[in-house]
Amino acid sequence: MLVWGALVTVGLAGLTRYSLTPGASARASSDWPHAISVQPGACDLTLVVSIHSKCPCSRATVAELARLLSRFPSKIHAYVLLVQPDASTQLEPVRQLSNVTIISDESGTLSDQFGAMTSGQTFAFDRAGRLRFSGGITASRGHEGDNAGSDAIAAIAAMLTNENLTTQQTPVFGCPLGAPGAGARSDTK
DSSP, X not given: OHHHHHHHHHHHHHHHHHHTOOOOOOOOOSBOOTTSSOOOOSSSEEEEEEEETTOTTHHHHHXXXXXXXXXXXXXEEEEEEEESOOTTOSOHHHHTOTTEEEEEXXXXXXXXXXXXXXXXXXXXXXXXXXXXEEXXXXXXXXXXXXXXXXXXXHHHHHTTTOTTOOOXXXXXXXXXXXXXXXXXXXXXX
């Protein structure tokens, strides 16, 4: 019984550590990348969200994105970059969101141009293409609910007339998108 209890404790500790360990931070530029065909939307804030279609944490990111879009329907437009899209993907809810453009980013090239390295990486740009936020919009891997990333984007959307805004940054919880410049790896969840 003692061995079983110890194994359960070690297992739970490992799961907790995994859940609370963020992925690699983005190599984000302070401005919208110039060499891409996608441009900031007409809304006050344009979000770019890179999601690996097989990452189990992606559902939570999509749920948090839905909350932000419903809270600021006329201020936010989002581009969702689906890395390694899959017909059996469990991300059908993203297709039902309004103010979202879904882009198949099969090899992760577009995500790489923005600097994303982890599924769930979210960037927020103002109308002028200046980066206002870089990070994740979940509190931990696969968990929905209140979190610093969504709060930061909500604060930015609420005060976009203030030119003295600084770029906000939070950890990203999700699977790796792939090696820099190499697109997404096939061994990623």
